[in-house]
Amino acid sequence: MGALGDVPIPHVGVSGHMITVENLVKEFSVAGGIKVAVDDISFELEVGEFFTLLGPSGCGKTTTLRSIAGLEKPTAGVISIDGRMVFDHRVLVPANKRGLGMVFQSYAVWPHMTVYDNVAFPLQVADERLRRSEMKTLVNEALELVDLGGLGDRAATMLSGGQQQRLSLARALVAKPKLLLLDEPLSNLDAKLRDRMRSELRVIQKQIGITTLFVTHDQVEALSMSDRVAVMNSGRLEQVGNPQEVYHDPVSAFVADFIGGANMFEGIVEAIEPDGSAVLRTDIGKILGRGLPGLAVGHAAVASIHLEDVVLTPDAATEVDRSNVFDGMVSLGLFNGPSVVYRVSVGDHVVEAQVGGHDTFEINASVAVVFPKRHIRILPRGEAERSAVDDAEMA
Ligand SMILES: Nc1ncnc2c1ncn2[C@@H]1O[C@H](COP(=O)(O)OP(=O)(O)OP(=O)(O)O)[C@@H](O)[C@H]1O
Ligand SMILES: [Mg+2]
Structure with a gap:
C-alpha cells in the first residue's frame, strides 16, 4: 500500500x-x-x-x-x-x-x-x-x-x-x-x-x-x-x-435582534475611521462603535448594544469621553433582585439598561446614558433583514 x-x-x-x-x-x-x-x-x-x-x-x-x-x-x-x-x-x-x-x-x-x-x-x-x-x-x-x-x-x-x-x-x-x-x-x-x-x-x-x-x-x-x-x-x-460569539459579536442585525437583549438604533453610516470603527447617524444622534468589515459610508445599518452594557450615570459632566453620551429621563424601573432594568427616554426612543440591583434611580430622574464604544456593534441591515420583515408582514 x-x-x-x-x-x-x-x-x-x-x-x-x-x-x-x-x-x-x-x-x-x-x-x-x-x-x-x-x-x-x-x-x-x-x-x-x-x-x-x-x-x-x-x-x-x-x-x-x-x-x-x-x-x-x-x-x-x-x-x-x-x-x-x-x-x-x-x-x-x-x-x-x-x-x-x-x-x-x-x-x-x-x-x-x-x-x-x-x-x-x-x-x-x-x-x-x-x-x-x-x-x-x-x-x-x-x-x-x-x-x-x-x-x-x-x-x-x-x-x-x-x-x-x-x-x-x-x-x-x-x-x-x-x-x-x-x-x-x-x-x-x-x-x-x-x-x-x-x-x-x-x-x-x-x-x-x-x-x-x-x-x-x-x-x-x-x-x-x-x-x-x-x-x-x-x-x-x-x-x-x-x-459568546453569537451573543457578543453578531454579524448582522438579524442575529443581534434574534439573540435578543439588545437596544437597536437604525441609521446611515456617516464615516468609517481608520481603526475600523464606524459612525452611525441615528434619530438620537451620532453613535460610534465597532464596525463590521464591508460596511461603507451611506449604508443602512444598525447600532446594537446589550442592556447590561449601557451605563447610566446621574451626571453627564463626569464623562471624560464625550462620544456616545445622551441625555435621558428614567421612565420605569423593574427590579428583579440581582438587577434592575430601567427604561430611559432618550429623545423619541426608549433605551433599556440593566444595572446592578443596588444601583437605583428615581422615576423621572435625569440621567446620562452612555454607550461604551467597545460594546457597540454597527451591523449591516442586509437582504435577510428585509425578507424577515416581509415574512412577518405576510403572516
Ligand atoms: N411538508 C411540507 N410541505 C410544504 N412546506 C413545508 C413542509 N414542511 C415544512 N414546510 C415549510 O418549510 C418552511 C420551514 O419549515 P420547518 O418546519 O423546517 O421550520 P422550523 O424552523 O422547524 O419552524 P418551527 O420553529 O415552527 O418548528 C416553513 O415555511 C414550512 O411551512
Ligand atoms: Mg420545527
Missing part, C-alpha cells in the same frame, strides 16, 4: 466530523409554486459536540434535522454521518440505517406500554434476535442514565412531564447511537421543568459524549446548552459560532 490513494478511508472522517452537511437545499411544492425551506446551507459537527440550530418559526430547522435523519429527501446537497455518505444525488440511506437517536417536540411516549417496554421497543424492532438478557441490560442502562432506574414496571402515562421527557431520551439512546437529534424536546415542559431539563440533558450528553444536534427557537436554551450555535434565517445560516 504505497500510494496515498490506497490508504483506506478511516471510519470517522479524517477531520473528526460526525456530521457534514454541504450545500443542502430542500424545496417543497406548495399551492402556487415552490417553497424553499432550506436554502443552500453547509455546516459540520465535531465528534462529541453539542450543536444547536437556532432560529424563528419556519426558518427551516426541522427540515434540516429531518434531512439529516433521513425522514426528508433533500432537493440537493451532500450529507455525511460519521464519515459515510448518507445522501447525495445518487445515495439515499434510509433513516433506520443512519445510526441515530431522535427526540421530537411531541415526545409522545407509547401510553399502552410500561416504561420498560417503551425503551425496549426500538431494540425489538431493530434486531429480533437480540437476547432477552442483553436487551434487559441495555434498557436498564438507558433508564439509569436518565434517572428512571426502578420505574420500569410503571405505566408510561403514570410519569410526570419531566419523567416522560427523560423516558423519550432513554428510548432515543438505548441502541447506543453515535448521533442524537433533538427537535425542540423541551418545549412542552413548563418553565421551571424546562430549566432543570436543560442542565440534566447537557450533563447526560457530556457524560456519554454523544454528538448532539439540537433544534430550538429559544435563544436562552441555545446559548446555555451549546458548544456552538448556528443562527438560521429564512432557510439560510446567518452565523455559526460559540455562544
Whole structure:
C-alpha cells in the first residue's frame, strides 16, 4: 500500500466530523409554486459536540434535522454521518440505517406500554434476535442514565412531564447511537421543568459524549446548552459560532435582534475611521462603535448594544469621553433582585439598561446614558433583514 490513494478511508472522517452537511437545499411544492425551506446551507459537527440550530418559526430547522435523519429527501446537497455518505444525488440511506437517536417536540411516549417496554421497543424492532438478557441490560442502562432506574414496571402515562421527557431520551439512546437529534424536546415542559431539563440533558450528553444536534427557537436554551450555535434565517445560516460569539459579536442585525437583549438604533453610516470603527447617524444622534468589515459610508445599518452594557450615570459632566453620551429621563424601573432594568427616554426612543440591583434611580430622574464604544456593534441591515420583515408582514 504505497500510494496515498490506497490508504483506506478511516471510519470517522479524517477531520473528526460526525456530521457534514454541504450545500443542502430542500424545496417543497406548495399551492402556487415552490417553497424553499432550506436554502443552500453547509455546516459540520465535531465528534462529541453539542450543536444547536437556532432560529424563528419556519426558518427551516426541522427540515434540516429531518434531512439529516433521513425522514426528508433533500432537493440537493451532500450529507455525511460519521464519515459515510448518507445522501447525495445518487445515495439515499434510509433513516433506520443512519445510526441515530431522535427526540421530537411531541415526545409522545407509547401510553399502552410500561416504561420498560417503551425503551425496549426500538431494540425489538431493530434486531429480533437480540437476547432477552442483553436487551434487559441495555434498557436498564438507558433508564439509569436518565434517572428512571426502578420505574420500569410503571405505566408510561403514570410519569410526570419531566419523567416522560427523560423516558423519550432513554428510548432515543438505548441502541447506543453515535448521533442524537433533538427537535425542540423541551418545549412542552413548563418553565421551571424546562430549566432543570436543560442542565440534566447537557450533563447526560457530556457524560456519554454523544454528538448532539439540537433544534430550538429559544435563544436562552441555545446559548446555555451549546458548544456552538448556528443562527438560521429564512432557510439560510446567518452565523455559526460559540455562544459568546453569537451573543457578543453578531454579524448582522438579524442575529443581534434574534439573540435578543439588545437596544437597536437604525441609521446611515456617516464615516468609517481608520481603526475600523464606524459612525452611525441615528434619530438620537451620532453613535460610534465597532464596525463590521464591508460596511461603507451611506449604508443602512444598525447600532446594537446589550442592556447590561449601557451605563447610566446621574451626571453627564463626569464623562471624560464625550462620544456616545445622551441625555435621558428614567421612565420605569423593574427590579428583579440581582438587577434592575430601567427604561430611559432618550429623545423619541426608549433605551433599556440593566444595572446592578443596588444601583437605583428615581422615576423621572435625569440621567446620562452612555454607550461604551467597545460594546457597540454597527451591523449591516442586509437582504435577510428585509425578507424577515416581509415574512412577518405576510403572516
Ligand atoms: N411538508 C411540507 N410541505 C410544504 N412546506 C413545508 C413542509 N414542511 C415544512 N414546510 C415549510 O418549510 C418552511 C420551514 O419549515 P420547518 O418546519 O423546517 O421550520 P422550523 O424552523 O422547524 O419552524 P418551527 O420553529 O415552527 O418548528 C416553513 O415555511 C414550512 O411551512
Ligand atoms: Mg420545527
